[in-house]
Amino acid sequence: MSAAAPRAGGVAAWWEAVRRDRKASLGAGLLAFFLLLGLVGPWLAGPADALVGVPLQPPSAAHWLGTTGQGQDVLAQAVAGTRVSLLIGFGVGAAVVLVGALMGVTAGYFGGRVDGLLSLVFNVFLVLPGLPLAIVIAAYLPAGPATVALVLVITGWAWNARVLRAQTLMLRQRDFIAAAVVSGESHLRIITRELLPNMTSLLVAQLIGSTVHAIGAQVGLEFLGLGDVSAVTWGTNLYWATNDSALLTGAWWTFVPTGLCVALVGFALAMLNSAFDELGNPRLRLERAWRTWLLGHRHPPARSTPVVVTRD
Amino acid sequence: MTDAAPPVLSVRELSVAYVAEEGLVRAVDRVSFEVARGEVLGIAGESGCGKSTVAQALLRILPPPAVITGGQVLFEGQDLLLLDEPALRAVRWRRLSMVFQSAMDALNPVLTVGDQLQDTLRAHGVGGAQARARCEELMALVGLPADRLGSWPHQLSGGMRQRIGIALALALEPALVVLDEPTTALDVVVEGEILRQLLALRRSFGFSIIFITHDLTRMLQVCDRVAIFYAGRVVEVAPAAELRAGPRHPYTQGLLAAFPSVHGADGELASIPGSPPSPRSPPPGCRFHPRCAQAVERCRAEEPPLVALGGRHQAACHLVG
Numbered sequence: 001m002s003a004a005a006p007r008a009g010g011v012a013a014w015w016e017a018v019r020r021d022r023k024a025s026l027g028a029g030l031l032a033f034f035l036l037l038g039l040v041g042p043w044l045a046g047p048a049d050a051l052v053g054v055p056l057q058p059p060s061a062a063h064w065l066g067t068t069g070q071g072q073d074v075l076a077q078a079v080a081g082t083r084v085s086l087l088i089g090f091g092v093g094a095a096v097v098l099v100g101a102l103m104g105v106t107a108g109y110f111g112g113r114v115d116g117l118l119s120l121v122f123n124v125f126l127v128l129p130g131l132p133l134a135i136v137i138a139a140y141l142p143a144g145p146a147t148v149a150l151v152l153v154i155t156g157w158a159w160n161a162r163v164l165r166a167q168t169l170m171l172r173q174r175d176f177i178a179a180a181v182v183s184g185e186s187h188l189r190i191i192t193r194e195l196l197p198n199m200t201s202l203l204v205a206q207l208i209g210s211t212v213h214a215i216g217a218q219v220g221l222e223f224l225g226l227g228d229v230s231a232v233t234w235g236t237n238l239y240w241a242t243n244d245s246a247l248l249t250g251a252w253w254t255f256v257p258t259g260l261c262v263a264l265v266g267f268a269l270a271m272l273n274s275a276f277d278e279l280g281n282p283r284l285r286l287e288r289a290w291r292t293w294l295l296g297h298r299h300p301p302a303r304s305t306p307v308v309v310t311r312d
Numbered sequence: 313m314t315d316a317a318p319p320v321l322s323v324r325e326l327s328v329a330y331v332a333e334e335g336l337v338r339a340v341d342r343v344s345f346e347v348a349r350g351e352v353l354g355i356a357g358e359s360g361c362g363k364s365t366v367a368q369a370l371l372r373i374l375p376p377p378a379v380i381t382g383g384q385v386l387f388e389g390q391d392l393l394l395l396d397e398p399a400l401r402a403v404r405w406r407r408l409s410m411v412f413q414s415a416m417d418a419l420n421p422v423l424t425v426g427d428q429l430q431d432t433l434r435a436h437g438v439g440g441a442q443a444r445a446r447c448e449e450l451m452a453l454v455g456l457p458a459d460r461l462g463s464w465p466h467q468l469s470g471g472m473r474q475r476i477g478i479a480l481a482l483a484l485e486p487a488l489v490v491l492d493e494p495t496t497a498l499d500v501v502v503e504g505e506i507l508r509q510l511l512a513l514r515r516s517f518g519f520s521i522i523f524i525t526h527d528l529t530r531m532l533q534v535c536d537r538v539a540i541f542y543a544g545r546v547v548e549v550a551p552a553a554e555l556r557a558g559p560r561h562p563y564t565q566g567l568l569a570a571f572p573s574v575h576g577a578d579g580e581l582a583s584i585p586g587s588p589p590s591p592r593s594p595p596p597g598c599r600f601h602p603r604c605a606q607a608v609e610r611c612r613a614e615e616p617p618l619v620a621l622g623g624r625h626q627a628a629c630h631l632v633g
Contacts, residue, residue, distance in 0.1 A: 290331040290377030304372040304400055307380040307393045310329075310336070 017275045017285075027271025034265055038086045041079035048072065048080035048232045056244070056251050066253035068237075069244025078257040081234040084145055086265070088218050088233075092152045093211030097203060099153065100160025105191055107161070108168025119165070125158035134217065138226040148227050148235075152214050160206050167199055204276045212266045219262055234258045318389075319346040320488050320520045321370070326383035328362070328369045331376075337591050339365045341544045342383070344618070347488065350514065352521040354531040354552070356567070357541030358588055363524050364413075366541075367490045370522075371404055388487060406436055409481040411474070413493040418477055419465040425476050426461030432483050450479040455509055471502035478510060488520045496525065507534050528571050532556050537624070540564050543588050543599040546618060550625040560627040563600045598630065606631055 018024045042048070053063060055071040065074040107118035134151045141147040171177060172195075180190045196203070215234075221227055222235020229236050241255040277284060291301050297308045328340040340362040347353045355363045368374045370385055372392060385392040387408060395403065412418040420428060426447055433443040448458040454475040465473060474494055481489050491510075495503035511534065514521060525531050531538055532552045540548040540555075540563065548561040559565045566584040586603040589595055595602055601611040610630050618628040 286332070286377045289333050290379070293331040293336075293377075294379070301376075302397070304397060305328075305369060305374040305378055305380055307372075310381045 014276075018272070021275040023271045024275030027268040027273075027275075030264060030268035031272065034082060034086060034261070034268070037079055038083040041082055042076075045076040045079040046073065048076045050076075052076075056249065056254070058251075059253055065257050066251075068240060068254050069246070069251075070240070074253055074257055077232055077237050078234070078261055080232045081237050081258060082261065084231065085215060085218065085234040085262075088145055088149050088152075089211050089215035089265070092149050092156065092214035092218070093207050095149075095153045096156040096210040096214070097160055097207045099157040100206065101164050101196070101199075101203065103157070104161035104164030105168050105195060108165040109172060109187070109191055109195065111169075111172075115165075118161075122158040122161045122165075125155075126162065128155070130155045131217065131220070134221060135224065135226060138221055143226070143228040145228065145231060145233065148218050148221055149214075151221070152217050156210060156213065156217075160210065163202070163206070164199065167202060168195060171195055171198055201276055205273060208269045208273045208276070212269050215262060215265060234262055317349055319348050320351075320388060321347040321522075322384075322386040323366075323370070324384040324386070326366065326369060326385060327381045328365050328374065328378060329381045330378055332592075334592075336379075336381070338381075338594070339378075339544055339591050340369065341594075343541075343544070343546050344383075345539050345546060345549060347520045347522060349487075350518050350520055351537065352511070352514065352523055352535045354535030354538040355522060355524045355541060356526060356528050356531050356538060358526065360588060360591075361541040362544040363541050364492055367410070367492045367522065367524055370490060371408060371410060372400060373404075373410075405432065405481075405486065406484045407486050408488050408490070409484065409486040410490040410492060411477045411481045411494045413496060418480075419473060421465050423464075424461065425463050425465065425468070428476075429461070429480060429483060432480055436484055438484075446483070450483055453482065453513060454479045471498055471506065474498060474506060478506070482513065482517075482519075485517065486519060488522065490522045490524070492524050493526070494523075495530075496527075503530070528567055540567065543594055544591055545599060545628065547600065547629070548625075548627040549618070550627075551623075554623065554625055560621060560625065560632045561600075561629045562604045562606050562631070564627075566603075598628075 018028050046052075049072065051071045052073050053067045053071050055067055055069050057063060057067045059066045063073050063075070065078070068074055068077065103118050103122060107115045107122075134155045137151045137154065138147060141151070177190065177194055180194050185194070218227075218233070219235040219238065222229075222233055223238045223242070225239055227233065227235055227239075229239060237258040238255055241251075241258075244251070244254065246252070246254040294301050294306055294308065297310075299306050299308050323346070324344050325342045326340060326344070327338065327342055329336040329338045331337075343362070343366060345353065345355075355366065357363050365374065365378070369378075369380055370387075370392065372380070374380075380393060383393065387403065390403075392400070392403065392408075419425070423431070429447045429450060430443045433439070433446055438446060447461055451458050451461060456472060456475055456479075460468070460472070465476075468476065474497075477494065495506060498506070507530070510521070513519075523531065523535055532555065535552050537549065537551050538555050539546050540561065542563050548555070548559065548564045550560075555564065556568070559568050563584070566582065569582040570584065572581060584603055589599060589602070595612075596615075597613050598604070598607070598611040598616050601607040604611065608630070614630070616628045616630045618626050619632075620626050621632060
């Protein structure tokens with residue numbers, strides 16, 4: 001029971017941080033919209049694969065965003081692509097951070113030979129060029145969203161591991177870790193209760209960054225035709241749009257909606273990140289209050305302690 | 313020290329606040345004091361009374377969310393609170409320098425001591441062979457062998473590091489050095505040695521010192537004059553000898569009674585009941601009245617001004633003067 005209280009407070013604090021920050025509220029709202037779209041959109045927009053009309057028709061009352069080169073409804077396709085693309089994006093983002101944290105923290109915490117071995121592994125992965133490797137692997141594995149996800153995890157985790165190892169090495173030397181060791185806590189407990197909570201903001205930043213990267217890379221791979229081209233995702237939508245010479249024929253409505261979706265999700269995640277920065281570092285919140293107060297008193301924030309004569 | 317000479321530093325009605333989400337928290341409230349040329353002024357008080365805040369406000373190096381909300385800091389004829397960034401840079405370190413509490417944190421761990429001294433000199437226009445010669449001279453001044461210039465901070469003891477901190481502060485021959493609890497982390501033997509040396513340097517170079525500490529015994533030994541801070545206010549200012557012999561403010565009396573006397577162990581140590589008020593909601597009237605055994609009705613309602621009690625002794629209490 002007692003353990004649940006701070007956890008609840010934690011969630012409340014996160015919510016509060018998002019609510020208080022205008023940028024983060026915007027990001028959260030946008031993201032919630034897309035999540036909802038992924039969840040219930042297909043029921044609202046109708047079947048994505050159905051050949052519903054004359055190919056390559058501009059937006060009209062019947063098809064709000066026009067039709068594709070095959071005569072499918074563009075709106076239905078963009079909406080249907082949301083589910084798979086977000087699922088892969090967030091799934092890959094989480095997996096990348098999880099694998100990275102596992103490898104990085106283990107290497108940093110235990111040091112010595114464990115560190116030597118793990119560092120060797122992730123240094124090898126770091127020098128492998130990410131996207132070309134992803135293309136090569138994707139070309140050899142059976143096409144499909146799961147393959148794309150696997151490829152992105154394999155090529156994406158090493159940077160996170162590297163950063164978290166460095167952070168662990170730094171925290172490892174702090175007195176509170178020494179105190180935890182002396183008080184007889186187990187390695188697992190020290191890692192999960194002492195080390196990881198100190199990296200919360202870093203982990204969240206990595207999660208967001210990895211998710212944005214995963215969505216972009218997935219769209220890129222599928223755009224190149226390395227995914228399952230019969231599935232409906234944002235990537236395959238764009239693949240078919242170029243296949244049908246959308247740019248040559250000026251059929252902007254076949255790629256703009258999907259492209260805009262990708263851009264907006266990335267934008268929403270980036271906006272959210274700013275609030276989580278403040279959450280991981282409570283001092284930033286005070287600094288913002290300070291900046292707001294100074295601007296309210298017509299004083300630009302300065303490097304030297306500002307002088308603002310108040311009469312109250 | 314004659315009273316006729318203009319003071320090096322004259323702080324008038326200085327107020328500092330921290331911006332919090334619920335409004336301003338006043339850490340220092342209308343504080344005034346002066347430092348004469350060549351004088352050692354001590355600032356003493358409990359943790360959180362605003363003594364370090366004042367020190368950093370003088371150099372305008374208080375980090376956010378601090379704001380100086382009023383007053384004047386007249387240093388060598390100019391008000392530091394009116395200066396812009398370049399003008400401040402010209403004053404900082406060249407005329408007004410500081411020794412920080414934690415010598416380890418104030419030194420860069422990846423640069424040798426010599427590099428850091430030279431960086432300081434170079435930043436203010438002393439370079440080349442001249443800078444190297446000055447480094448060796450500074451090391452001699454603080455009692456360290458010149459071959460230590462090649463050492464990294466981690467190779468030095470706490471006392472040696474703090475000596476480097478002092479050498480850095482004296483590098484440009486400032487008129488005033490602020491020592492913010494410089495010896496708190498050191499043992500008493502090393503502390504005594506460093507302070508003795510510092511006083512000797514002061515005598516030969518004539519700079520003034522503001523010495524901040526919570527060790528009242530040490531302060532009374534070292535300083536010419538002492539200002540006692542309580543909850544962001546100056547409650548008593550007096551020459552050290554006078555303060556030791558006859559503290560007037562009940563808070564000062566309590567502080568002195570709480571410290572063991574070096575000369576002759578007479579009487580029991582007393583402690584002041586309660587704890588200082590939160591700067592978020594200071595009590596009305598005299599800020600010390602909730603903890604004061606002698607408080608009367610007037611103390612609860614009216615804030616006592618700092619009044620002269622003859623000589624150079626001042627106190628802010630309704631019961632005196």
